[in-house]
Amino acid sequence: MRAAIDRLHGEVAASVRVTGPDTRLVVLPEYVLSGPPEGEELSDWAERAALAVDGEEYRRLGEIAADLEVFLSVNNYELDEHFPGIYFQACVILDPVGAVALRYRRLNSMWSVTPHDVLDRYLEVYGPESLFPVADTEIGRLAPIASEEILYPEIARCFAVRGAEVFVHNSSEVASGLVSPKNVAKLARALENTAYVVSANTAGLYTGSLPPMSGDGSSKVVDHRGLVLAEAAAGASMAANAEIDLTSLRQARRRVAMENMLARQRFELYAPTYGSVRMHPANQVTGVPPRAHFRSAQERVIADLADRGVI
Incomplete structure (x- = not known):
């Protein structure tokens, strides 16, 4: 991990030199320090790969942000003293002085514990605002989306109604x-x-048993109209860089038009359905569950949905 951080420091610095000194936001891929778990029990992966929130790795990543005066978005597995023996997958945004501007723990995951799995205790410790944090910065209001959570429109929407722009x-x-x-x-x-998406994908996965180029390419910047402004091809690349025009975005959000999707939302229509239907219930984890717990939990959910005629 220390070697990876050193490499990233050099690569990000060189990329900023190419894109220009006005570069303010750098997004790194998922698994950039550890690779993904491949069947390990939670306690094993927690020991091998999860970071301490106040540990050396975050400090050194903060030094990259401070050295280059950028907001640096990273994704790691991390420990939490309130939940011993497990780990969360966290999106962290470091500000241009190296401090943590935002910390978000992934809420939807197939094979690891999320705040939703320990929801009552998590809210007791961190409060409801911890679930969908938005960082109000000089380069706009930033919000994270972790990996496959891009497939869940509710995640992005909960950030958007809190003002997220990027x-x-x-x-x-x-x-x-x-x-x-x-x-x-x-x-x-x-x-x-009506928001920008800055998406960074891994340039290959070399630490496990998958063919290494399976996760390569597709890093891109998408503007608030859904148009791709830049996209990287194969290999480690900084080609997916573009200008974020906050003025245009804010004008679009204030414009009276059919295209103003955010302003036209009618949540009163949706809230009763969301509030009355249970899909995957919260608080399904106590202690340190075996990895097999996650498969059996989904099997129970599917059986329940079938019994209720939902599927």
């Missing part, structure tokens, strides 16, 4: 010449929320 998307995803689900979702989340 979604930073740390991702590791299958790239293809075809239109993939995540690439469709990036356009949709931008258009439906």
Whole structure:
């Protein structure tokens, strides 16, 4: 991890030199320090790969942000003293002095514990504002989207109604010449929320058993109209860089038009349905669950939905 941070420092510095000194936001991919877990039990992965929130790795990533005077978006697994033995996947935005501007823990995950799985205790410790934090900065209001959460419109919407203007998307995803689900979702989340999406995908996965180029390409910047402004091809690249025009975005949000999707939302219509229907229930984890818990939890949800005639 220390070697990776040193490499990233050099690569980000060189990229900023190319894109120009007015570069203010850099988004790094998911798994940039550790790679993904591949079947390890939670306690094993927590020991091997999860960071301390006040540890050396975050300090050194903060030094990159401070050295280059940028907002740096990173995604890591991290420990939490209030939940011993497990880890959360966290999106962290570091500001230009190296301090944490925002910390978000992924809410939808197939194979790891999320705040939703321990919701009552998590809210007791951190409060409701911890679930959908938005950083109000001099380069706009920033909000994170973790990996496959780009597929969940509710996640982006909850950030948007809190004022988010730029979604930073740390991702590791299958790239293809075809239109993939995540690439469709990036356009949709931008258009439906009148927001930018800055999405960084891993340039290959070399630490595990998958073919290493499965997660390569597809880093892109999408504007508030759902238009792709820049996109990287294969390989480690800084080609997905573009200008974020906050003035244009804010004018679009204030414009009376059919295209103003955010202003036309009618949440009173949707709230009763969301409030009355249970899909995947909260508070399903106590202690340190075995990895098999996550499969059985989804099996129970699917069986319940089938019994109720939802599916």
